[in-house]
Structure formats: C-alpha cells, structure tokens
Amino acid sequence: MSESQTVAYLGPKASYTHQAAIENFPNCSLLPQTSIEDVFIAVQARTSAIGVVPFENSTNGPVFFTLDLFADRHRRFPDIKVCGEAFVDVHHCLLGRIRSAPVDGNLATLRSSTSSPSTSGTTTPTAYIPLPKKPLTKPLHNISHVRKLYSHPQAWGQCNAFLSTYLRQTERQDCSSTSRAADIVSIDSNAEGEEAAIACELAAKVYSLDILARGIEDERGNRTRFLILRHSDSDDTNLDTKALAHIPNAAVFKTLVSFTVAHTSPGALADSLGVFGKYGLNLTSISSRPSGMAAWHYIFFVEVLGTTSDKKEGKGAIDAALRDLDKVASSWRCLGSWEVKEEGMEVVERPTNP
C-alpha cells in the first residue's frame, strides 16, 4: 500500500480511532471523517483503501453505530469487508478550562469538587446498589463551574462512577467523537469555561485545553477494539500495515457474520447458532440490532473463530457452517475474516458433530 493511499478514520485529529489508525498505518496518509458512516462511504466508494472504525469497548460493550452500518439495511455497503482488528488502551480525561477558586476565598467550593464525592450519594450504599462503584480518580482542579459536558456516547458509559460522583446533574451533549467534543469545547462560545469534554490526553494538547481530571474511566483496563475495513475487490496482500502483519503458524482468525431469522418460526435463532456448534466452531461474541424491517425483528451478529479462506486454520468448517446457515436463516452475510490480535485467544479443537 503506497503512502499516497488513504486510511479513513473517525476524526477529527486526536480521537481514539485516530490513535488506532496511526499505530497500525504509520506509513499511510490518514484522512479524518466526520462520522463512522463517512468511513464506510469512503471505503465503499474506494476513495480510501482502508477504513478504521470502533467496534467494541471492554467496559461499555458494542459500538451500536458501527453495528448499524454493518447491518446495511439499505444495501449501501455491499463491498465492505473486515480485514483486521486493532486495540487501543482508552484512558479518558476531563478537558476544559481551569478556573481558580473564587476571589472571595471560598475554598470550600474547591475542596468539595476535588476531594469529597459524598454530596452526590454515588458512593453511598443503598438497598438497590449495595456496593456502588467508586471513581478511580479525583478532579485535579475545581470543576464546580462546569455546566455542560461533551463527548461521544460510548465515553459516558465508560466513566459512570466519576460522572455520577462529581458531575451528577451536569447536562450532556453527544458528539460524533471525543476529539470533536474537545474541538467544540475549545471554542466555548461564552468563554467562561463552563463547557468540558471527555477525550484523551492528546486532545488537550491538540485543542489547547486544560486537563481537569485524568484517568476518569471506571476500569483501568479500559480498551476499545477497532475493525479495519477494506473494499472486497482490494487485495489484502498489498496492504502494508502492522494490523495485518502475518504471524505464520501462530495465526488465529475470526470471522464476522450477520444474519436474520424468521421471527415467527420457533427455534430459528437456536438453529442458526447451532450450525456453528455442529462444526465445532467457537462463537466469541453475539450482538443484535433492530433489523429495520419490522418492530421487534432483529439482525444478529456473531464472531466465530476461524476463517473462510484459510483451509489450514478453518478446515473449511466456516464455509460448511455458512452453507447450513443458508438453509435455516432468512438472510445472512459474511462480513470478512481477519487475523486475531487479542492475546490469549486460542483455537481449541472440538470434535465436530455432523
């Protein structure tokens, strides 16, 4: 893949997707997109050879925007294939403007916002939440002036303990990415520092914001998995990237499959999942989204260990399972196979049950 070829990612600069793109495509030209949908559009139209999109977070689960695009309800992305994955450690910061303690010397305000979370009730056990999660960190500065928060919806769910302890009643505004949130806050219209963003530390630098709190995620091991997209006509072997680097003999693969089932047919979902078990294939995830065809109908997504193309790894089992899936599902689509990057992910051979 030449340097002139582009990698589309969810931007702007300093988003977590940008980090995934930089780390995995250090020699390519990176093209920020406004939305995840724009990344899909760029790859489908081949204006970018590669796309990088968030897929799943270790604390907050699947990225629904991405699943909805894979659902492809209007057949806009028939040629999108997943060809790789990448992980980024996600450590969120609260970014805004430092405001010094009020001139009347009311240090109590500063103290209450940087030390004691007791006023919120979050860390107070109740009958409903006997063991409430405590925030892992405290604000570094007074944050009592913050009136409005901006971030990507995924980030709210990753910072629950901090937000419900220190910014419980603060209004929230969803943004297309965390870096876009930082960008918006950097042009805070009333310039009173009442707006703050949840974004990464690099975003503080890029958008000239102060770090009001660092490491506000609920789990220290917070990570997001990104998927690498390509056009089905492109050739993997031309892609010079760390994310697609080959480890002969040690490679483990995953395949992403979507399918719908007849809503009224008893056992249709169980039968569809059963085809993978029949060939001894390990399912590592299952998600669903509304199908868009009728209320309460769903499209299901499964990740399966193995590949459709590598006979050595998959022994053709996935191809066989997909042939069976064709008989029991209303529709299905194979969204691609790729080499797994996760540590400790091993294929365990199980006897097949034909």
Ligand SMILES: O=C(O)C(=O)C[C@]1(C(=O)O)C=C[C@@H](O)C=C1
């Ligand atoms: O907003 C960003 O910075 C993104 O790259 C998106 C995204 C996501 O959708 O999961 C990526 C990583 C974090 O989990 C939070 C947001």
